[in-house]
Amino acid sequence: MAGKPKFAVFGGGSWATAIVKMLTSNLDEVGWYMRSQTALEHIQKRSHNPNYLSSVEFDTSKLRLSNDINEMVTYADYLVFVIPSAFIDSELQKLTVSLKGKVIVTAIKGIVPETSLIVGDHFYTNYKIPFKDIAVITGPCHAEEVALEKLSYLTIACADEKKAKIISKNLSNDYIKCNISDDVKGTEYAAMLKNIYAIAAGIAHGLGYGDNFQAVLMSNAIREMKRYVKKVHKMKRDINDSAYLGDLLVTGYSVFSRNRMFGNMIGKGYTVKSAQMEMSMIAEGYYATKSAYNLNQQKGKKKAKTPIINAVYDILYDGNDPKQVFSKLTEKLN
Numbered sequence: 135m136a137g138k139p140k141f142a143v144f145g146g147g148s149w150a151t152a153i154v155k156m157l158t159s160n161l162d163e164v165g166w167y168m169r170s171q172t173a174l175e176h177i178q179k180r181s182h183n184p185n186y187l188s189s190v191e192f193d194t195s196k197l198r199l200s201n202d203i204n205e206m207v208t209y210a211d212y213l214v215f216v217i218p219s220a221f222i223d224s225e226l227q228k229l230t231v232s233l234k235g236k237v238i239v240t241a242i243k244g245i246v247p248e249t250s251l252i253v254g255d256h257f258y259t260n261y262k263i264p265f266k267d268i269a270v271i272t273g274p275c276h277a278e279e280v281a282l283e284k285l286s287y288l289t290i291a292c293a294d295e296k297k298a299k300i301i302s303k304n305l306s307n308d309y310i311k312c313n314i315s316d317d318v319k320g321t322e323y324a325a326m327l328k329n330i331y332a333i334a335a336g337i338a339h340g341l342g343y344g345d346n347f348q349a350v351l352m353s354n355a356i357r358e359m360k361r362y363v364k365k366v367h368k369m370k371r372d373i374n375d376s377a378y379l380g381d382l383l384v385t386g387y388s389v390f391s392r393n394r395m396f397g398n399m400i401g402k403g404y405t406v407k408s409a410q411m412e413m414s415m416i417a418e419g420y421y422a423t424k425s426a427y428n429l430n431q432q433k434g435k436k437k438a439k440t441p442i443i444n445a446v447y448d449i450l451y452d453g454n455d456p457k458q459v460f461s462k463l464t465e466k467l468n
Contacts, residue, residue, distance in 0.1 A: 138161075139237075139300060140163070140165065140212070141161060141212045141214060142206045142207070142209055142214065143164065143165065143167070144213065144215045144225070146169065146170060146186070147216065147218070147416070148186040148277040148415065149216050150217075151187040151277065152187060152277035153241060153271070153305070154166055155187075155192070156280065156304075157304055158193065158197070160304045163197070163198055165200070165210050166197055166199050166200075167201065167202070167205075167206040168201060174201055177199060178194055186415075189281055190281050203229060204228070204230050207229065207233065207236065208231050210236070212236075212237045213233070213237065214241060215253065216241045216242060218244065219242050219243075219245055219246055219247070219418060222256070223246055223249070223256075226261075233257070233263060237267050237268075237297055237301075238268050238269070239271060240254055240271070240322065241270075242418075243326055243329055243418050243422075244329070244418040244419075244421055245326055245422055245429075247421055252322045252323060254270060254322055265318065266292075266294040268293075269297060269298060269318070270290070270291040270292070270325070271301070271305075272381055273286075273288065273325070274287060276391070278390040280309075286310055286311070287310075287311045288313070289312070289321060290302045290305070290313070290315070291314075291315040291317055291320075291321040292314075295314065295316070298314045302314060317367075317369060317371050317377075319366070320363050320369065320378075323362070324363055326418070326426065327362060327443075328355075328386070329385060329417070330426060330442070330443055330446055331351075331352070331355040331385070331386055332385040332391050332394045332419060333393050333396055333400070333446050333450075334355070334446050335352070335386040335397060336391075336395060336400070336401060337397040337398070337449065337460065338397075338401065339394070339401060340399065340400060341401040341460055347464070348387075350467055350468075351386075352387075354441075354442060354467045355382060355442055356382055358438070358441070359373065362426070362438045362443075363378075365433065365436070365437070393419040395413065395417070396420065397419075397446075419446075420450060423443065423447050424447065424450075424451055426440075426443055427440075427447040430443070441466040441467070445463045
């Protein structure tokens with residue numbers, strides 16, 4: 135990795151597009167992998183992603199575009215994965231080249247369904263990537279506000295501070311500020327959990343609960359997150375830091391939150407399938423709910439107390455009536 139490191143982004147959605155935008159403000163060339171050759175050709179010709187954040191215009195001379203995942207892995211030193219967790223395993227199955235010596239940067243906020251692992255652990259367990267070569271990008275930061283160049287903050291978590299600083303340097307600009315953390319697992323679990331709580335916030339809104347209840351729900355959610363993360367990875371952390379509480383709040387309240395939008399539709403009476411069909415983007419929290427619930431249940435008597443996760447699971451996976459489930463949930467909050 136002599137000289138200036140090369141970055142490549144894997145994914146074609148809004149968050150991938152936003153990260154490419156950040157990187158191109160600092161680098162002369164950024165690799166960008168996505169499956170759709172049609173989308174890549176559109177970007178090359180029209181200078182914007184036809185499907186997500188289409189207002190963002192790119193200098194295509196700075197983009198190295200490819201729908202060949204092996205070509206992009208070979209090209210870059212820092213591999214930024216932004217493929218939805220539900221599809222990351224199938225995409226990685228296409229690899230024929232080694233990931234050895236690469237720095238894996240995950241901006242995926244979910245659990246890999248096939249292994250029930252957070253993405254960093256998935257790379258460590260299945261691809262033998264050392265933890266010092268795994269980093270996490272977390273918020274609070276919505277892609278739509280990056281597109282508008284509104285001041286936003288990121289947290290870069292990595293066991294190797296030097297690598298965290300390299301990632302931070304190449305993402306930072308006038309409207310992006312980066313903090314560094316060594317809580318790789320904690321920030322990644324928190325990024326996954328906040329999507330579940332955002333679905334809960336959306337369901338509450340769809341059912342007609344007001345701002346007063348939403349405040350209580352978010353207050354309970356951050357405490358529930360603290361209990362859950364402590365069970366899966368015990369270390370000293372301040373749950374009120376932006377990477378945890380800040381990311382939870384923006385995802386739970388923002389009009390840009392796809393998970394809140396998904397939950398709102400469920401609260402209004404949509405079925406899970408109909409809500410998914412109507413949305414053009416993946417609500418990571420749907421998949422995270424099942425994985426987080428099952429992972430907690432496996433701990434038996436040592437499991438964390440998670441009434442909000444349990445309520446969302448009851449609605450999404452057991453098909454229980456949202457109104458009845460939330461009526462019972464309100465008795466468990468304080």
